[in-house]
Amino acid sequence: MKFQPLHFIPNWSRSKKQKGLCRNFSIVFALGSFLGLAIATTTSHSENATAAYPIAANLSNVTLRASKYKGGWDLQLKLAGQDKFPYKTEFTEFTGGNFIVQAINANAIDIGSASEIPPIFAVQSQGAVKIIASIKGPTVGxxxxxxxxxxxxxxxxxxxxxxxxxxxxxxxxxxxxxxxxxxxxxxxxxxxxxxxxxxxxxxxxxxxxxxxxxxxxxxxxxxxxxxxxxxAKNILSGNFTIVAAPSAIADPNKKAAIADFLCRIQKSQDWQASNIEAWSKNYAKAIGVDETFVLKDAKEGLKQRRSLRGQATQVLPISQQAIASQQDVADTFYRAGVIPTKVDVKPLWDGSFTNAINKCK
Incomplete structure (x- = not known):
């Protein structure tokens, strides 16, 4: 197969029919794939909103633009009671990680999630994106x-x-x-x-x-x-990434909002692991799939994650193990001829959120 370079242009000018099709499907975490949907919802900051961890920044005028999958972060944060942000949030819906990476590169969003793979293609296409954390997710499905x-x-x-x-x-x-x-x-x-x-x-x-x-x-x-x-249960690493725009990281106030957002994601994941049936019921309704399927996969995924880490999914700061895992994936694509040159993934990773992630309680 000849490598076709990814051109980082937002791919939102789709027909109504195509958009309708895309809204019928969901992807777990960052199991990345195509076609971004410009379906944005905005949550205004409230007077009673507090940061998930102490931050010295003026967030009242910050708008954090985040990606979501159908039934993703926005639903999970709401169910866990973590949606009272001290800043404004805009969620834009996508069906896959590589379009999220494209949107970040186009400065259309500030933060999103993807598997290990879309950022590799971003490097190959000289896209601007940074990996700021990882999530150990299930490899079922x-x-x-x-x-x-x-x-x-x-x-x-x-x-x-x-x-x-x-x-x-x-x-x-x-x-x-x-x-x-x-x-x-x-x-x-x-x-x-x-x-x-x-x-x-x-x-x-x-x-x-x-x-x-x-x-x-x-x-x-x-x-x-x-x-x-x-x-592919025993083939995939289960590593998923949280990616952010370099411009957002460079903005002190927006960076503080991202740090707070990461902590809220962590807390919402803790809630999900302890309320798997309630989450499955709401998620199944959001994506239009039989609750039985969702609950079965959710329980299997939770069991798998706990067997690997002794705990449920959590937001993790960058690590050498995660970098090495992604490098192995990049090398696999190179050997297969999917990308024409070897890719060094290390420059993708930004460790400046490590302290904030570790402080999240």
Whole structure:
């Protein structure tokens, strides 16, 4: 596959039909993929709002522009009672991490979340983005699907077949890794990059022999009888990143707001882990998926995270382990010929929020 450079131009000028399709799907955390939706909601600061940790800054005139996925940060913060900000917040909805990175590069938002992968493509395209923290998330809900009438039993059965995937995302990465495990490369299949909505439509029409995807689009496809050929549960690191605009970090007041926001995310995650059924009920309603599916995946993901770290998901300051994990992903893309040159990911990481994250109680 030839590398196609990502051009960091906001991709929000979509048709109403396409926008409607995108709003029907959700992606867990930063399992990144395409098509940003300019659906912004604004929360004004209140007189009673207090910062999540003590900060010496004037936040009353600050507007923090944050990304969200459907049923994401804004819902989680509200359910946890962490949405009384001492600054204004604007949430813009996206369906994937690489468009969030594009929006940050275009100075359209200040903070967002993505998997390890979109920032790698940002480096390759000389985009302006910094990773300020990481989240250890679940790796469930990341699979290669085949249609109900498929005869494929193992990955080698896909040789020469049409396989959809979501470019510059975890799906792109684990497809490469799964193929490599069988001595194959992307050149051995007819790999087709598709957005989540377009991929689901193509899969349902029978245009794909297999589909590397993630999130609740999986359950949507399984309603039609789709089968899991292989899971990426033991392939992915589970590392997700919180990314910010360098210009926002350079602004002392906005930087203080970001630090406060990180603490609120941490607290909302703690609430979610302790109220998994309440969260699942509200999340399922927000994304239009059966609550049974959401609760099952949420419990499995929580169990997996606790087995790895002894605790639920939390916001973590940057670490050498997280940097090394992302570097391994970047090297995998280089060896696969997806990016033309080796990428050093270390300059992406900004440790200036470490103290604020550690002080969050």
């Amino acid at each position: 990341q699979v290669v699907l085949v249609p109900k009438n498929s005869n494929a039993k193992k990955f080698t059965d896909l040789k020469g077949k049409k396989v959809g995937y979501v470019k510059a995302t975890t799906a792109h990465y684990f497809l490469i890794k799964m193929l490599a495990q069988e001595g194959l490369t992307l050149k051995d299949v007819n790999a087709v990059p598709l957005t989540i909505p377009d991929g689901l439509s193509a899969f349902r029409r029978g245009d794909l022999d297999a589909w590397a995807t993630y999130g609740y689009a999986i359950q949507q496809a399984q309603k039609d009888g789709a089968k899991v050929l292989k899971s």
